[in-house]
Amino acid sequence: MATTVVIDYYSDVLCVWAWIAQRRIDELNEKLSNKIEIRYHYLDVFGDAANKIPKQWAERGGYAGFAKHVVDSAAPYPDAQINPNIWHKVRPTTSANAHLVLKAIELSYGKDKSIELALFIRQAFYIDGQDISQLPLLFLLLERAGIALEPVNKALNDGSAMALLMADYQQARALSLKGSPSYIIDNGRQVLYGNVGYRVLLTNIEEHLKQPAAEASWC
Template identity: 25%
Template sequence: MSGDPVAPRLEVVEYTDPLCPWAWGSEPTFRRLRQALEGRVRWRRVYCILFDDDDDPAPDPAAETAWYARYIEEVGAHTRAPYAARLSRVAASSWPASLVAKAAEAQGEEEAVRALRRLRETVFVLGEPADTLDLALSAVRDVPGLDAARLHRDATSEAVREKVLADHAEARRPVAEVLAPPSGDTPHPGAAKETDDGTGLRYALPTVLVRGEAGHRAVPGWRPYREYVAAVEELSPGLVAPVPPLPANEALRRHRTLTEPERRALAGGPWPPPDADRVDTANGPLWLCPSEAEVHPATRPTATPAR
């Protein structure tokens, strides 16, 4: 029918987890890629569940937390992404954050992206992972455009749980190309990981799978922007639009929070904007636009962000 929207030529599948440090460090690249492909592809997030409910508890939680904090620091040394000066604990479960992130998708793509971002920031900015349903819902309660009551209903519904269960299963059916990917120029090449129960393999996080009529291309691990562009262009030449840097204040308003690597990738001109709010972490600042600073957990009176 004349006037009907054109169906996207490609699907971009992002295998991720709200609490994964490599996924957090990939945000500058993925934000730029989403902007370059806006309106041109279907972008779908699949929640892998990095910390599963049936994982065995650590015999020494304090030692495990110290080890994991060092691991996050090592990842941050490569990605330059912020991390909290003090990590309160290793997340008990990825299920609550994944359920809330999946539930937010019913309220719109922009709202879903903002909710997922807040959930990531709970662990990597605040050091308090959103690993219970109450914590996950609290983290996103003031996200602009989200209906909190509806989000609570959806996040606790069987329908959303079934969607995350389907994500969990899909993430454990990796394509052959990621079973032993070439290392390339990256500290995280993204070969598929053995599941904790030893019964199979799952995608390393993050992994992007680009799919279309001409086939699929996998981009696993922590990769430069050009590799994602190449994967898309191989299947649909000319689809990736240029992404010129936005003026600093416009970039911050659009994305609401920006790390240093993100603002270098997405913003141009003098930095910071005069009305930007700064939250310091152990690995650089998080910049907030004024309206985000009014409601963000890092700036709530009870918050204890790393400074």
Template identity: 20%
Template sequence: MQTPSKKYVVDIWSDFVCPWCWIAKRRFEKALGQFSGKDSVQVNVRAYRLAANHAPEPMVAALKRKLGNPHSADAMMDTVTKYGRSDGLDYRFSTMLFGDTADAHVLVKAVADPVAKKRLVEMLYEQSTTHGKSLFDRSSLIAIAKAAGVSNESIELAWSSVALRVEMEGDEHFAARLGSGVPLFVFDNAFSVSGAQPVTAFLEALNKMQENARVDGDAFIGEVCGIDGCKI
């Protein structure tokens, strides 16, 4: 009798207004595509808000305030734009917005279909980062969700479910205990990778996971965003 292959879980904490998170997502996906055990990996999208209870504002203004001076903000935006372009992503900071992404995270959690969920997550990044669409207005979120193929039932669930908001807050509390910013990747509950790592680092992490190497306390550390700002 054939022994079933082991299933692995990668939990990803990120925020749609985190400048590094879309880059990290794209690099992880490239690494996963090269990973020999990719069909055995379950990817869970976890919620993290960089700006809980914060009213929407232009991204440029938010970064300048959080980083303390315009020169640091400009340098960070230039770096992110350059890295994004190398990964095929179009960052337009002049039209991006920053704020509390609770509705966007709950909307993702309301989608049960994994294919639609994956499309929605990508479109939330693309529409907000490249096209300047609001993630803080429900009519804008509904338009993005419908374009991603999300059902009306899932959209209605997102706006009405208390349990999904509790789940979102639970994700945030767990991430806070890990003591890192986002993006944060936890591999099979064994070790973590933080930041927009190179594809090779994500592939190395996937291989470690497959080898069942428990490296407690070990971590790969890269560019992350926390509630106080983003590191280069």
């Protein structure tokens, strides 16, 4: 029997469905603790938000229509607080800067610290209504979190953070992931995408915990 199920979790920091999924990820970690390993990755959904939203929502109200969509999507989930200014007054141009900084933190301070700061950055956008596409703001958030910037800047300047981010983006494309969030369970044995409920996630993961890896295929 497999003792640990690996979940490769792909998301975009500006994706409201990933914001909604945060509580589900927390609950999975709490309930399954040492039985799962969640590996966090990023994919490009809002890398060009400044063009994506006006074009894709041109006939649905533009930024105002998208802002309403975000509010309506999160409304059934009390843990997914939404600042009313986002996408109305606060319009990030890209998610890539936040992803890049988080990869620099991963290289400088480890994966756990990067996961912690990813939530901090998401909260800055969704709760506090701050433009997390702005590098000065991102650096200010790191300083508030007690992160020394010198090793982060080194990973940014020498290209290692960019290389790690591109590896995520390229792997997401290679896997033909449809969007954020995406869950790759047990090294590709199952892919779940979008607004997947907690019980669905839990049931599928528990099934993988029960089944030996050798039973994945008889061919």
